[in-house]
Every structure is written in C-alpha cells, then in structure tokens.
Amino acid sequence: MTLSIVIMAAGKGTRMKSSRPKVLHALAGRPMLAHVVDTTATLAATQQIVITGHGAEQVEATMRVACAEAPLQFVRQEPQLGTGHAVQQAVPVLPDEGITLILNGDTPLIAARTARALIEACAGERLALLTMSLDDPTGYGRIVRDGWGEQVLAIVEHKDATEAQRALNEVYTGVMAAPTRLLKGWLARLTNDNAQREYYLTDVVAMACRDKVPVVAAHPQSEVEVLGVNSPAQLAELERRYQRVQAERLMEQGVRLADPARFDLRGRLHCGQDVDIDVNCVFEGDVQLGDNVRIGAHCVVRNAVIEAGAVIHPFTHIDGDKDGVTVGEGALIGPFARLRPGARLGPEVHIGNFVEVKNSTLARGAKANHLAYLGDATVGERVNYGAGAITANYDGANKHRTVIGNDVHVGSNCVLIAPITLGDGATIGGGSTVSKDAPAGQLTVARAKQVSLSGWTRPRKTRD
Structure with a gap:
C-alpha cells in the first residue's frame, strides 16, 4: 500500500527566542527535523513531504545537506494558519489512495517501531492517533472518548477545552495516520471556528466519527518519543533524556x-x-x-x-x-x-x-x-x-x-x-x-654562530 509521510515544520518557535527556525535547533548534534527524517527513511515511504514556513529557505537548504540521501519534497505554508492549514498545503502532491502518516518536525525522537504500529493500526481503513497518558497534560490536545472510554470521539485543543476536559490526561501527541483519500476530504471541510481562529488538524477526528470511520489509538513505548520542543529549557531536558538512553545502551x-x-x-x-x-x-x-x-x-x-x-x-x-x-x-x-x-x-x-x-x-x-x-x-x-x-x-x-x-x-x-x-x-x-x-x-645543524658582546647595556626608558 502506498505510504506518504508528511512532516510539519513550518512553525516559528517564538518561545525559543531565536532567529533560527525551531526545527533546526540541534539535538545530539543534528537538527531536530533531521532526526525525524532519519526515522522516516526506514519506513519505505513512497514520498516524504516536509511542510516549511517560517525560515523556509533556511530549513530547506539545511535539510538538503543534512539529509542529502532522503528524497524530500518541500511545500510551503505561508501564512501559518494552524496545523490543518499546514497539511492542506500538501494535498496537491498527495496521491488519492494509500496511507498518510503525519509527524512533527519538533518531536524528534519518534521511533520507527511506533510509526509502523500506527500505520498498521490505520490499515488504510481507520484514522489512527498516537496518544499517551501524561501526569501533566498542560498544553496538549485532550482525547475525548465515549461514556465507556472506548471510542475516540474528538480531540479538544487545550485552549478550547472546558475544565472537565482539561482534567483528562490522555493526550494527542500530534502524530496520526489516515487513509489518504478520506484525509483529503476531511481537510477540505476544516473551518477556523475556534478561539485561535486557526484550522486545526485535530478536527478531522470528529469528522471521521460523523462519517462512521473507526478512530483508534496506538501508544508509544516511551514518553520520550513524543516529547516536543518549544523552549530552550525543553530542548535541554530532551537532550539529557536522549543522552541517558544512549549511555544506558552502551553500558548494556x-x-x-x-x-x-x-x-x-x-x-x-x-x-x-x-x-x-x-x-x-x-x-x-x-x-x-x-x-x-x-x-x-x-x-x-x-x-x-x-x-x-x-x-x-x-x-x-x-x-x-x-x-x-x-x-x-x-x-x-x-x-x-x-x-x-x-x-x-x-x-x-x-x-x-x-x-x-x-x-x-x-x-x-x-x-x-x-x-x-x-x-x-x-x-x-x-x-x-x-x-x-x-x-x-x-x-x-x-x-x-x-x-x-x-x-x-x-x-x-x-x-x-x-x-x-x-x-x-x-x-x-x-x-x-x-x-x-x-x-x-x-x-x-643550521643555526647562527653564538656571539657574546662585552660592554653592551640594555636600553633604558627616557624620563620626561
């Protein structure tokens, strides 16, 4: 089955307080976005599409060097009007069939096994979301399920969530896999009727439910796989967690x-x-x-x-x-x-x-x-x-x-x-x-003859 990979990398990263695009900040010596591309290179995708926006020319030039062997396609999101709007920019180059896997360029440690599990959960028939339960879900979109806690009904962004919804600790990690044909239809129906006046990719969940398309969830093996970076402090914390994993592997x-x-x-x-x-x-x-x-x-x-x-x-x-x-x-x-x-x-x-x-x-x-x-x-x-x-x-x-x-x-x-x-x-x-x-x-021996001069005195400073 045809696999298309879309990586969202258009954000400015205001909280990084840097002129450098967020996805180009280094983790373990490589741009965060390059880590994501390194992972997707193992998935045998038909195409890999990177959505750029802020600092697009710099991001594209850097990635052509950092991931020279990866057959990347670039599309631009200008202006940046939300995650749904970002993926809409990839629609013209997506095929009509197969599966589309959507990843984030600022979540660098997603594992290939997790991506494969999500693709298998989708199977070209279902909308598959990567979710995780967090002790502190602040800032993440919440997973809203039915009264039995089984069927996923919607994802509610943190800023739009009610107090009851904010109390939920199962969150959407920003990664999904969807049948490409259905995804293109859902993207065409997105609106910006929300607090931020943006087009949310997460709104496709409710559309899938209305269309009777099963919505399923998969989970990463480790929290570190889904940790995103929005500030220098978060980048430093992720660096140390990544390095600890490498250290433990070597000690084993x-x-x-x-x-x-x-x-x-x-x-x-x-x-x-x-x-x-x-x-x-x-x-x-x-x-x-x-x-x-x-x-x-x-x-x-x-x-x-x-x-x-x-x-x-x-x-x-x-x-x-x-x-x-x-x-x-x-x-x-x-x-x-x-x-x-x-x-x-x-x-x-x-x-x-x-x-x-x-x-x-x-x-x-x-x-x-x-x-x-x-x-x-x-x-x-x-x-x-x-x-x-x-x-x-x-x-x-x-x-x-x-x-x-x-x-x-x-x-x-x-x-x-x-x-x-x-x-x-x-x-x-x-x-x-x-x-x-x-x-x-x-x-x-090649040096001048040694000479000693008698009666020589050192120069002295003159005084005004």
Whole structure:
C-alpha cells in the first residue's frame, strides 16, 4: 500500500527566542527535523513531504545537506494558519489512495517501531492517533472518548477545552495516520471556528466519527518519543533524556562510563570490549573504539578510529572531519593534544601535551611529546620529534610535504621547511632551521654562530 509521510515544520518557535527556525535547533548534534527524517527513511515511504514556513529557505537548504540521501519534497505554508492549514498545503502532491502518516518536525525522537504500529493500526481503513497518558497534560490536545472510554470521539485543543476536559490526561501527541483519500476530504471541510481562529488538524477526528470511520489509538513505548520542543529549557531536558538512553545502551554492551549523566553522543559510537570513558566526553560523527581503549575526561572525538589498547588522556581534541583520524594500537595521546583531519598514527605512537598533528602519518613508536606541530608529514618508525619543533608546510600559496625517515632525532625548537627529507638515522641539532635535505646517519645543524658582546647595556626608558 502506498505510504506518504508528511512532516510539519513550518512553525516559528517564538518561545525559543531565536532567529533560527525551531526545527533546526540541534539535538545530539543534528537538527531536530533531521532526526525525524532519519526515522522516516526506514519506513519505505513512497514520498516524504516536509511542510516549511517560517525560515523556509533556511530549513530547506539545511535539510538538503543534512539529509542529502532522503528524497524530500518541500511545500510551503505561508501564512501559518494552524496545523490543518499546514497539511492542506500538501494535498496537491498527495496521491488519492494509500496511507498518510503525519509527524512533527519538533518531536524528534519518534521511533520507527511506533510509526509502523500506527500505520498498521490505520490499515488504510481507520484514522489512527498516537496518544499517551501524561501526569501533566498542560498544553496538549485532550482525547475525548465515549461514556465507556472506548471510542475516540474528538480531540479538544487545550485552549478550547472546558475544565472537565482539561482534567483528562490522555493526550494527542500530534502524530496520526489516515487513509489518504478520506484525509483529503476531511481537510477540505476544516473551518477556523475556534478561539485561535486557526484550522486545526485535530478536527478531522470528529469528522471521521460523523462519517462512521473507526478512530483508534496506538501508544508509544516511551514518553520520550513524543516529547516536543518549544523552549530552550525543553530542548535541554530532551537532550539529557536522549543522552541517558544512549549511555544506558552502551553500558548494556559492557562500556564503562564513569558517569552516564556526563556523557554526550552526537553521532554513532561503536565500542569493543572493556572500553572505559571518563566524564564530560563528547563523541561526534562516526567513532570506533577498539578493545581496552581508555578515554580520559573532557575529550572531544569526532570521526575517528581508535584501535585496541590506545589511551586518550584528558582534554584531547580529535577531529577527523571528512578525512578521519586513526590512532593505532597501544598509542598514547595527550593530555591537551590535538589530532586534525588526516592524522594517521601507527601502533605505540606517543603524542603529548600541546602537540598538533594534521594530514600526517606517524609509523610505529614515533614520539612527539611536547609543544610541537606536524603538518603534511610522513614520519618513520621510532622518530623522536623534539619540543617546539614544527614543520613549515605552507609557503603562502601551497602545502608541501616533510618526509622523516626511521630513527631520526629532531632536536628541540627546530623548523623543518618543506619540501624536505630527513634520511634514516639523521639527527637535527636543537634550534636549527633546516631548508635542505638532511643526509642519513649524520648530524645536521643550521643555526647562527653564538656571539657574546662585552660592554653592551640594555636600553633604558627616557624620563620626561
């Protein structure tokens, strides 16, 4: 049966107090709307329609990048005259048959299993609503049932509800599935005869009852699936609830988190056995941690593969971006180290405090322990790269490569001006600025002769 998905994403989000459209505010590092699209991508829909309005151009441009593989169609709601009016904008592109599933772009954690259950409840013949009982239903539309509590008769918006109706705690979550043919007819009959002078999508429930179409309810497995975001406080609360779910999933797999309340996953994290993660660590993009990896406190790791037995000491920043970062088995990184895109570190490499590595390969056992920079470099085995040493890889227009052979010793405070090659076993004297290849097995020193001047005095300040 044909499945059409409609995602409402036209609202301004006034209570967010932001120039950014509400659905683009990030949850776990991705726009809220992108989370919804990620879920719908698993439902084998014939079409996915996103209704935009406030900040439409920004929302559409962002989603084309964030969900580039999703075949999204965009329709605009201008002006915004309510939820029913929003879905009316999708009618011209909806087919005449099948099922339409309606979701909200600011309710990001709806699960695919819940959406499937709602579609099955609809079955192309019934109006299916996703409902839930809440201790505090303030702000939600209330489900009104018959005197036996079985048949759904209507949804009454909070602002239009009587005191008796507000006492009901079963609420409509904003998600429904309907036979597309019937939905299009109901949408055509909507009016704005209510306190807000808006066209409410929820009015289709009463229409279905009048048309003798069964109205059924399905329920999510978790409240977090249906929590919407209308303010920064609600976004922060949902973030923590989401992160707690991710933390519990990892701990069930055997990952040891020092404090699951101080853990952030903003992408995908794959862990081997006996992984230890300290507090306040952030994982972004796609990260793989091998067996027995230890991540120290306050680290940020993005798009990286960290192989078995490696230790990432506290306050290390690893950002693989598009090129990725690889840390070899048994490597020691940090504290306060920075690995940038294209860093490829072999087994037992040591990268110490305030060392930055970019687009460089370090072979087994190479060490850069203090205050150094390696950019566009190929470093051999067992190299000792001294404190304060840098590769001068940029000439103002182009990048050039530095090649350092096996067993090279680079003294402290050296500048290696690329392109340059240091042969196997070469030693570069401390303080040297080297602009020519250094022969294998020899000491190369390139610094000015030391001079001491007798009788010299420091300049003194003149007094007015």
